Amino acid sequence: MKIIKKILKAIFYFLLLIVVLLYIFDYDYILKGVRVVYMTGHTTAYIDDYPHFDNRTIEKANTTSSWALHKDYNKVNATDNLNAINNELGTVAYMIIKNDSIWYENYAEGYGVSSKTNSFSMAKSFVTGMLGKAIMQGHIKSLDQPLGDFFSEFSEGLAAKTTVGDLSSMSSGLNWTEHYTSPFSITAKAYYDTNIRDVLLGLDVVKEPGKEYEYLSGNTQLLGMVIEKATGKSLSQYLSESFWRPLGMEQAALWQLDSNDSGMEKAYCCIASNARDFARFGQLFKNKGVFNGKQLLPKEFTELATKPRFEDGQMYGYGFWLSNHLGKKIFAMRGILGQYVICIPEDDVMIVRLGHKRGGFIGDKPFTEDFYIFIDEAYKMLENAS
Secondary structure (H helix, E strand, C coil): CHHHHHHHHHHHHHHHHHHHHHHHCCCCHHHHHHHHCHHHCCCCCCCCCHHHCCEEEECCCCCCCCCEECCCCCCCCCCHHHHHHHHHHCEEEEEEEECCEEEEEEECCCCCCCCCEECHHHHHHHHHHHHHHHHHCCCCCCCCCEHHHCCHHHCCHHHHHCEHHHHHCCCCCECCCCCCCCCCCHHHHHHHCCCHHHHHHCCCECCCCCCCCCCCHHHHHHHHHHHHHHHCCCHHHHHHHHHHCCCCCCCCEEEEECCCCCCCECCCCCEEECHHHHHHHHHHHHCCCEECCEECCCHHHHHHHCCCCCCCCCCECCCCEEECHHHCCEEEEEECCCEEEEEEHHHCEEEEEEECCCCCECCCCCCEHHHHHHHHHHHHHHHHHC
16 A cells, blocks of 8 residues: 555656646646647547637627528438548538539538537638738738738848738748647647747748748738737637628637637637538638628739749648649638638539548648548539539
8 A cells, every 4th residue: 555655646746747847848838738638538639629718709790691502402412432531531511512502511410500610720711811801901001011010020130021921821931840749849839828929929030931832820820910910909800890790601600719818819720610601701712702792802812812822832822722633723721630611613613521530641732632532522413413
């Protein structure tokens, strides 16, 4: 019995020492990560994690705009391949939208039309849309306005050359490391720390900005800070006023904060909403900024955002991922666990997928295997209908 007590006592002091060291070296955010992830039976961030964080509401309007249902709504069954990958990767929502009407829609057990799940990096597309709105309203001069105009920390050396457009197009040259598995990475710190503004203002620009694509979530967080400062509003409030209300989103959404009610939104991720409302934002860009006859964003901005900025970065524009799968010009909102709003304007088709996991990468292709399968099987279903 005495030996057991000694062992338990040693374990207690060992754990206490770890906690103290985490606080001393500014890694205490890891404790929150352990509580939110491992103590809930997960090994990484997950689509239903938003209740474990502080959130700010993205308000909807009193009058919402429901999606039209296509005359052939759900008349065609999913293909065997689609059912197989949905089961394998834990798809919770899959939609095909044709001519701005929902043509096919299916949800996993326990999920439905109103279910909120984490957008993850699809939020980057929303932030780019907010940038376009801020330029349209005169809060920001243009895509070429220097970052240093908003934060003096970036007004000297290479940093002085960085523009808000560089942040949106992933070409800032920031010394951010995009790493999703290490608890000591800046990506993990940004997800679980309680003061994301300080984390970002401590970064440096170490590469020539505006020259080449490099995917860094810190770019979008800094861009969110620019929009917040330029408009004098929280990102949730500005998103609500600019798009959530005008687009008639069917539900209020939630945006994860770094800390409490006075904290900041995680601009690079983490809007909790449903498949239909996520799709509405993709529809706005597919239709070149027009919704219900109103020009919510300049046509030129939506076209610029959904085409490559750099010849060697064909997979990314401004806040949107790009693909030429099936020989079509495709742009997409994308999240880390296979969250997609896929827009194919030439066929007036959109595909939405939300779920727990994504597939593996194939060679040097910019998307994982599931992305291509979700598109291929949607077209097979559309062909079966005709």
